[in-house]
Amino acid sequence: MSFHQLLFPFVFLPVSLVLFGVLPGKAKKYSLLLCSLIFIAWGNPGDLVLLIGSALFNYASGLELWQFRRRGANRRAKTVLVTSIAVNLLFLGFFKYFNFAVENLNALFHVSLGRNPMTAPIGISFFTFSALSFLLDVYRGVGTVPKNPVDFILYITFFPKLTSGPILQYSAWESQISSLSLQREKVEGGARLFVMGLAKKLLLANTLALPFQAISALPGDALTALSAWIGALTYTFMLYFDFSGYSDMASGVSLMFGIVTPKNFKYPYRAVSVTDFWRRWHVSLGAWFRDYVYIPLGGSRQGNAITLRNTMVVWLLTGIWHGANWTFVVWGLLHGVMIVIEKFLLKKPLSKVPNVLRAVLTFLGVVVGWVFFFSPSLSSAVQFLKAMCFRQAAADATAFYYLRGSWLLLLVAGIGATPLLHRVGVALRKQRVRWYFPALAISFCLLLALCIAAMVSDTYTSFLYAQF
């Protein structure tokens, strides 16, 4: 079940909300757990076994950790932490990286090792990171272990954030789960976010997908500089509207149930540096790596060599987290290298460059990175980049055909990716313009109507980030 299929907004979500609203106090969390389990089982009932098994293991590990820490047995607590992290990473590795390793070993040593035929459980990367956050928070004394395992299982399986985040750190969850209630303002705010996310996905991302899919289906040698740039730019905006749309929907649904999640996107394409970009793009993942990898490794306070090592480790892991393919490794390392360059090599010269030019340079760097992200292999990424760098023909009739079909869409997407509309809204609200709220309500109704039309007529398109 996906957020943008009719079943979710018109059946599953209303039923879940009614159940949550009518049940008293503590029963609310049981209704949320039931809905989450149904959500998981809808796609593949087998996922329930894996998710609940993983949750029970982590809960028992957390309890053991907490008891050892309470008794001052730090060495034993550390052993429990290390073995628990290892089990979680092996579990993730088996589903996500095993086949990648087998493919490489088979190619390297001319053997034919068998592949893992199992489908990875829904949201494996996200729930593994949630579980690790719980274990590390308990070990560091930032979080406690709930008495009721249901609280923890719900943290792992909570359906709005299960598939693709935002990654809610355990300490942030713990402070909210004890006082769940259905509040009108939160339901309204959540519904607005949900409609915005739906519109981003169905009206913008899915429309941008059409020229991108057509261009990416062209043979490598048929690409021209113009068509390659149109392909790269449509993907750049498609990915943003797809994932930020998903995040808005997830945050909106969470908010309806009273759970506030971190804002995952803050207009990333107006970033003035790659470091700034990662403060604005998939913020919850960046925060996770910062809090649980970068800072524990020593962060940036132990000299340039350690900072350099820590930066590259984090970006290598970020790349690998996104998928089992060398293209993701290169993409992650590319971002690491760009950050190292702007922090160490070009810090002074860059500080003298106007912000507009820095934003343009950052955007170009990010677009180049996305080429590795969307390409099925390194060789096809290199060929695509060659085309972008005018190493093949500059333009042809096909490229102009795609330009005519997508320039307006790219313009709308470009404006939509900036805070311009948000600022206009804020200004109108501040000036207490009389027609502001009716106009806002009508706009949301229109957006919802367009989204419903798109849901009814569309073929299924999955969320891009669901694959990670």
Add this chain to the structure above:
Amino acid sequence: MTKMKLLNIARWLVVLLLIIYMIVSCAGNRTSKADPAAVSKAVLSAAALSHTQEADAQMVKRLYGVDPAEYESVVLQYPATNMDAEELLLVKLRDVSQQEALLAAANARIDTQKTSFDGYGPAQYALLTEHCIIEARGNYFLLVVSSNAQAAKEAFEKAL
């Protein structure tokens, strides 16, 4: 036995049960090394489709929203006219993790077709509801809408 020891045993017991579950699941969802061309030949022959045409990559994207380049092999026979409902999709996956997205895409396609024919194409609607098989076997995926769907499914299983 102390509470801590019990807790430790419980968590490793859960790991053991998970491993057993994963072994059993792996055994029931084995990947096949069968040649996609041979599987396709066997399935198409058994399905004996008469009102379909072969789709190109663009059509696969349009009807299913999936990119054939992401799969090892994709064969799609889609209805020759708007008044036909016979269809056959045979995919060899690069990775079994692609099963889920393909299953969702296939279900969405069938739902779209049912909506199209519901109320005005009773024969087509019956074909879509009673003679539609969606089958995922390891790294192979089959969708078939045909009065010979069962035969196609059997040929599919035999060919893997």
